[in-house]
Amino acid sequence: MSAPGSEAIVSEESGDLALARTGDAQAFANLIQRYEGKIFRLAQHITQNREDAEDVLQETFLKAYTHLDQFQGNSKFYTWIVRIAVNQALMKLRKRKTDRTVSMDEGIDTGEDIVAREIATWDPSPEEQYGREELAEILDSAVQSLAPAYRTVFVLRDIEDLSTEETAAALDLSIPAVKSRLLRARLQLREKLTKFFKHKGDDAFAYM
Amino acid sequence: MLTCKDFLSELSDYLDDSVDSEIKAKLEEHIKACPNCWVVCDTTRKTIQVYKGQTECSIPLDIHARLMAAIEKKCAERGK
Known part of the structure; x- marks a missing residue:
């Protein structure tokens, strides 16, 4: 910062x-x-x-x-x-009564979710594939689909650019907890964005 | 040798450049030999970059005006 x-x-x-x-x-x-x-x-x-x-x-x-x-x-x-x-x-x-996953501790997976399912390279510049508004919509909806516990850490660290220590202080979390949630948030977003940004050529074999 | 799972568990720190040089060397050795982890690393880095590129944080004028009005009201209450 x-x-x-x-x-x-x-x-x-x-x-x-x-x-x-x-x-x-x-x-x-x-x-x-x-x-x-x-x-x-x-x-x-x-x-x-x-x-x-x-x-x-x-x-x-x-x-x-x-x-x-x-x-x-x-x-x-x-x-x-x-x-x-x-x-x-x-x-x-x-x-909001309809939202049940609102605790900073709920919706947390148990360590087994560090996986990468979608393995595909992206187009060189995903920003150019989509219009500005469309891109913003894709990014927003991906963040919104994260559990609040992950979303909050990701927003503070990677969007608001707070340090790990500042994020831990702001959320009353330990530094390892911030790091672990950030890793999972980033990996989950990567999966979601890969669906939009993957290099189209990588799909070629899917039709065979 | 690191497994892919080991690599993934260090990926975030690696991308933030907050791993020590010994681990960093092991991660880079893994990535050179493992195309899948290379792709995951590259696309995770791009994920972070694409969000950082969204720097728009201006506030709509009406929302700013209502915020300032609420603060002024509070100031006036305290001033009494």
């Missing part, structure tokens, strides 16, 4: 944080503007629903605002709000 210029961003952020703690509304608005897009995307990925995602977004920043004095400053502000957002999003899922 260290992009060029990230030091300047961090110091600007700590300035905004210090001011926001004193009740400076503009400083808090700056913090919102920096992270609202990422938090909204994260909420959409976990809840799979735009309306719920908007609720999660509002609840996250309202909670952050009212509990800013509890932010210790020993983690990044972003990690802190991600943690709030993940909890809010999981609560939304639990409230």
Whole structure:
């Protein structure tokens, strides 16, 4: 998570944080503007629903605002709000009576699922095979088909670009648990995407 | 020699470049000899890349406006 210029961003952020703690509304608005897009995307990925995602977004920043004095400053502000957002999003899922696989521990397979069934090379650039929107739809629906326990880890690590340690802290999981879930999430997504992106020539023998 | 299952269980760390050099050498030795694992490794790397390429995270204007209104309301309540 260290992009060029990230030091300047961090110091600007700590300035905004210090001011926001004193009740400076503009400083808090700056913090919102920096992270609202990422938090909204994260909420959409976990809840799979735009309306719920908007609720999660509002609840996250309202909670952050009212509990800013509890932010210790020993983690990044972003990690802190991600943690709030993940909890809010999981609560939304639990409230949905139809969704039974909402616990961070449910839907976890028992070690026997580290397999690769679809073995086929992909076209050199899958991005060019599909239109932008169509590609986004394929990627979203693949993520949505993962169990929440895997989906949440994948979204934090590979979409939001949090480190393994930050993801573990945000989800209250051990580092081995994060790694194991990430591996399974990546392998399951690979299977799903291979169905769309595989090099067509590899099917040639299927017709014989 | 590593089995394919051994390889798969290290794949994620390998792609994140967080395995030590000894394991890395063993994984690379396996991949050279095992076309299936090479394909799985290559397509898993592409899976990660294709998601990372989706950097779009702008927020719809109406949702931003409602968020700011909710925060302003909270500010006003606290200010009372």
